[in-house]
Amino acid sequence: MAHAISQAGHHHGHDHDHEHEHESLKTFGFWIFLITDCILFGSLFATYVVLHQNTNGGPTAEELFKMPGIIAETFILLTSSFTSGLAVLGMHKGNMKQLIGWLIITVLLGASFVGLELNEFIHMVNHEGASISTSAFLSAFFTLVGTHGLHVSVGLIWMIGLVIQLRRRGITTVTKRKVAVISLYWHFLDVVWIFVFSVVYLMGVM
């Protein structure tokens, strides 16, 4: 399978060493990328916390947030994190079916999370008249939650691309690293969501 990486078939030994080295390097870099993403979300959270009471006479958090929908979103996203974990377990067992199956279930769960969130946003804008330009509170709300939603959506496209690559190439050093990285990303988004849930929604309705 190393042939896929390098055309130089007569350097098998090197290929494997280099591959492992390179792939672990990429995972390490991704961890550092996640640090930068933490700072990005941290800045958005800080902005939200500063501005969340500046409702400018518009609707407040208490009036807007419908907790049953939010709790459903939360369960769906947490479950998807679990299923992405199962996909990685399948990969370590070398079980292609399990790997791809769980990844597809993760994509479906993630898509329904994004769908529910979009639905929530559309309802707010159309029925409550609460849009990003209504007040500083809503600007901060839509930006923070929307940035998380955008991250999830990017993850979905990425994961679909990865499923196609897995089908074509099987479980190799490279695809293994790619699955490990996306599952890191997915768990990270889960953690961020827990903060969104607590800081935005729970503190908004309490």
Next chain:
Amino acid sequence: MFDKIKDFASDFFVTGDPMILGAQVSIGLTLVAIVFVLTFFKKWGWLWREWLTSVDHKRIGIMYIICSILMLFRGGVDALLMRVQLAMPNSEFLQPEHYNQIFTTHGVIMILFMAMPLMFGLFNIVVPLQIGARDVAYPFLNSLSFWMFFWGAMLFNVSFIIGGSPDAGWLSYPPLSEMSHSPGVGEDFYIWGIQISGIGSLATGINFIVTILKMRTPGMNLMKMPMFTWSVFSSCIIIIFAFPILTVTLALLFLDRFLGAHFFTLDGGGNPMMYINLIWMWGHPEVYIVVLPAFGIFSEVVATFAKKRLFGYKSMVFAMLIISLFSFFTWAHHFFTMGSGADVNAFFAISTMLIAIPTGVKVFNWLFTMFRGKIQFTTPMLWTIAFIPCFIVGGMTGVLLSVAPADFQFHNSYFLIAHFHQVLIGGVAFGYFAGLYYWWPKMFGFRLNEHLGKWAFWLWNIGFYVCFMPQYFLGLDGMTRRTYTYSWDMGWGPLNIVSTVGGFLMGLAFLFQVWQIAHSIKFFKEHKVGSDPWDGRTLEWSIPSPAPIYNFAVLPKAEVADVVWEEKQGTVKKQPVPTTYEPIHMPKNSGIPFIMSAMWFFAGFGFVWGWMWLTIPALIGVAICMLARSFSYDTDYYIPAEEVKATEDAWRGVKV
């Protein structure tokens, strides 16, 4: 129909000002000339294959440096225009709006499109060579970083002739930068130009952290690393913590302008102070991002040309890490006068003053390195020596500014302007010049003409003091920054004209540098050098100049600091000349970074004008580029052992 086109054209192009018209014509002519020369000499393929798609860190470094010198020219012309306007009272050389645009673009260009790329250029050229690596950790990402910078800078620069430049200051404070006060497209050019290149900078930060942590040659532990590499490491740590804040800040400002959000507006519950806090949480660390690598350069240059080991290596490292930590606790000193209260001001005043301690440690270390050394007065060393008094004066005026009550007097005056130009020119620009002169032979295989270099050096230095010393006094006399003109009875005329003369001396110095480079290229055969022209100390001087594409045929051992120097002294055993070579694993060139960044340019341009028909396809193009990269598995190749042997033998002068 014709009227519509005319309306659009007068909105789209900046018209009416003869100076801008002149610039448009000269930009147009330059572009035509470039296209003509490339076509006439059939160089398009060469440009694409050898440069635009290159993932070689040395070539990327050279491209960074070329861009930054061009930007130094543009930022310098901006500076001279301002100095001409201010030379005499009641001057009508520039219109007030034009003056605002010029000081805004001067600041942005000098920090973000001159200092940053010059710094990244030196990172790219030097770091892998100093740590004995064959490449950076992510060559593809490195190329992407460069092109994001390039296209971001282009987007910012076209505002000059298309649509109009930003005019709300280099940090674009709201509400001035909001739709209510800046309805034109200038601020959007600002936001997207910086946003796109900023993402590139962030990626560079990640890239070099991983490179330095994971790709050092066997034996080189962290405390044996050359000081420049240490400074790059500390600078990159600041980058990864500071740049995401910039990304967020600019995105929020854009949402305010584009979707009518209320983050920083005066109405709708927005809070302009939020922006000022956020931008300085990035902006203050940014100062240390650009100055720390200069400190690293001085450390290398001082040790090399005093022929002594760097004094206090460990304290240098410690000082740098302390500075990178403290840089995040000083941001509020930029707005002592904006009502945060005595306690907050006291905290930030003290944390600002504390930075002077590690910086002072470093200055003493450089002085002690020179003490009883056999100093050689080469151009890199001259810049280093000139830096020390300049930076000390700049640092001390900085401490004066950090005294919160005193700052209420100095705030936004020419005293401040003089201070930060003194640390940024005296610290950063002098440092990068020293680095450029020092590593130039390693980049190109020939030295720069020292005679012309010394002319440039003296003109820069004399010009610098003539220009900025009067500005301290102008500040104390009450002249405020961003002043567009003043009347005779203010009494600021004489000092201003002296300052303008100094500005032109620095402009002349720049011309000497351009002449120096052109002259040295023309007579490069006379200036040709071997691998070690300065009698250097670190690993980059053990390989040919310019370095072969793979840098090190066999990874060197580095059991001690300054390993090349120690080998020459005979304190450690020389590494044997290898007899056999192995094939070397290298990344393949790729056009994706160039194309993807160009897509970002078009997406940004579309956002600026509200042209979603351009933005949406361009963003889809970005996504396609990313997927194309993800789906390509054929990304590297091997240089055969025979080829490595041939290259190495040729360099060592072995007859085959």
